[in-house]
Amino acid sequence: MQRHLFLQGLAAMSIALCLTAPGAALAQGYPAKPIRLVVPFPAAGATDLFARTLGQKMGERLGTTLVIDNKPGAGGAIGSDIAAKAAPDGYTLLLATTSTHSIGPAITPRLPYDTVRDFTPIAHVGDAPSIMLVPVDSPAKTVREWIEHAKKNPGRLNYASSGNGTIVQLTAELFKAQAGLFVTHIPYKGTALAVPDLITGKVDVLFDSLPTGMPHVREGRLRALGVTSLTRSPLAPELPPIADTLPGYESNTWFGFYGPKGLPAELVARVNKAANEALADPELKDKLARLGIAPAAAGTPEQFAKMVAADAAKWKKIVVERKIANE
Template sequence: MKRIQFIQACAAALCLAASSASLAQGYPTKPIRLIVPFPAGGATDLFARTLSQKMGEKLGTTLVIDNKPGAGGAIGSDMAAKATPDGYTLLLATTSTHSIGPAITPKLPYDTVRDFTPIAHVGDAPSIMLVPNNSPAKTVREWIDYAKKNPGKLNYASSGNGTIVQLTAELFKSQAGVFVTHIPYKGTALAIPDLITGKVDVLFDSLPTGMPHVRDGRLRALGVTTLKRSPLAPELPPIADVLPGFESNTWFGLYGPKGLPADMVARINTAANQSLSDPEVRDKLARLGIEPTTSTPAQLASLVAADAAKWKQIITDRKITGD
């Protein structure tokens, strides 16, 4: 009896494998839904629309953007996690959904490792360190020295509790050994006027929203949050030149539900990498403040694991909570 059950189980496994292989071989035969877990018009949405057009050409189908915002990206991410792993539902995940979210919200309805299939790391959006024009500091080192001479007297703005903007500032404080008070705003756009007038002393903002104020002469940029100079703002030195290893990027990654067949993963990964190597796509992303990347699924998984561990440590050490 046990032998018969074993043979039946093996046969079922072989049938399932054959069915998956057959499905992947003809893939895709219809449009693919790309869930964006943030509102239309935001950076993640614009990135998705730029990438999806070229990816659709490579795959021979259409990628349909489906915005499912809410709960810091958790609503759309949960929908993707619970989708059928047939290659027709993908997710554009970010630092918020897969690195910060699990630490800020331990009771997420999905597990970022167990419930998803990594496909490709597709881009990074670095930030810049902004100060008012009347700040006495003209370099990162000078700002750190200034903060150490004025403990508790300086403050930093963020886009809200538990956001990448706050975490970047807390990472900076931790590595620099300075005490700076947090002032949360409902978005960095609301913080910029107070930064310009000097009501707040520093803000770690995204490149596309921060650099226009620098180039207009209303703010001063001291450094960029990438390990090396960013091609998007090559004139800015990395903060890591002063604080070795300092890095904070919003990454973007393509995921599928758990159990997505390997052949499909490879097909989507190839289409993504080829699309991100296209000069037109790269130019459009640069204007969004995003550095396009190419990767294997394993490289995405490794990146996210390291990033999640880093932010979890900061969140725990600094006792950070979400709004």
């Protein structure tokens, strides 16, 4: 009887080892080859440059190379779909953004993947706030003055965006909703095309990224009224938060790492640790500042998932209430 119980115990231990060994063994030897980092946007763009800058530092800590694989198209959906369908072995990761995992599901309900069910959250790695830009001859010199000016001229002012359903449009619509304004939307195929019309006064306001907007401000071609982060940004400390005038107003483009669903916890922890360590590097912080990106504070995959869920809910509310479509 005792021998029978002993053998049963051995069998149970063997089964447990079989169940846990693959993930543990994979983690011990990981990474044994270069890691493919899918960037769902074109080369030379802000997301791509961020991926290459951070990827180099993470590779040093992981002991391998992060190979950037640009798969642009459909607002980031093409690259995200490729990453979602990859093997959960840690050798295919995705650098996701607000566009792919917060706005995308609200704007395009029939995505070929579920942004929660089909991905494993790994790490929040950065945030990029925008700035509120107006022509230099605008009567408004502060956010409050611009709101007052718009309220005195309902329907007569307009705002530019980089296209329907983009973070630039949603940032402006969030501003309109909180301030209670009637301002007309004029979509462009990118903010670079909108800036000349803003400079000449053909459009009245644009919420643009820091690195592309601030040079025009510092050269006297445009005026910046505020930043879309809740607090002053170290990337432009002279600008007050719009939230000082509209409490709670915030719009950031976040960046984060995901893996396919089923990615073993040991591998998630390994990549998360490498990302957090890389983001603490002073040299990396300086490089990211030049890209207009603030490194995220060290955090867990669970904290990242919670942040994205709250962000997605916020933008879905705006999309539904403002009847925003991507076409």
